[in-house]
Amino acid sequence: MGWWKIVDVKTGKIDWEFKSGSKLINATVDNAFDELVIGDQPADIMDEAIDNIVGIYKEYWGRKPQKQELMAIFNFCTGWRTDEYHKNIEKDTNNSRKVTNDSQR
Numbered sequence: 001m002g003w004w005k006i007v008d009v010k011t012g013k014i015d016w017e018f019k020s021g022s023k024l025i026n027a028t029v030d031n032a033f034d035e036l037v038i039g040d041q042p043a044d045i046m047d048e049a050i051d052n053i054v055g056i057y058k059e060y061w062g063r064k065p066q067k068q069e070l071m072a073i074f075n076f077c078t079g080w081r082t083d084e085y086h087k088n089i090e091k092d093t094n095n096s097r098k099v100t101n102d103s104q105r
Contacts, residue, residue, distance in 0.1 A: 003027040003039040012038060 002025040005018040018026045018035075025094040027037045053073060065073075 001040045003037050005032050005035045006038050009036065014038070032104070 003013040004025065005027045007013050007015040015026070018032070020026045020028050020031050025036060050070065053070065054064050057063060
């Protein structure tokens with residue numbers, strides 16, 4: 001699975017100038033920990049979810065969703081989760097992200 005540093009959140013544009021020393025990826029935990037990154041596996045999961053949403057729109061509305069509708073669905077589903085998720089992120093001593101549940105504290 002590859003990971004890439006992105007330069008534009010709206011388009012997901014990859015920073016092709018960012019180098020990791022690997023031919024397959026340009027972002028690693030060592031060189032891009034605090035950067036915005038995207039990866040193959042998360043993109044594959046989103047592709048499948050979008051395909052499912054398109055099918056539901058076609059079944060109910062007889063059309064595909066508009067881009068703004070897809071964006072609204074994403075924002076609706078992630079809006080509250082994003083704030084809660086970031087409250088629980090901590091950096092451990094190995095400089096990797098660690099997610100903890102409030103019950104673990």
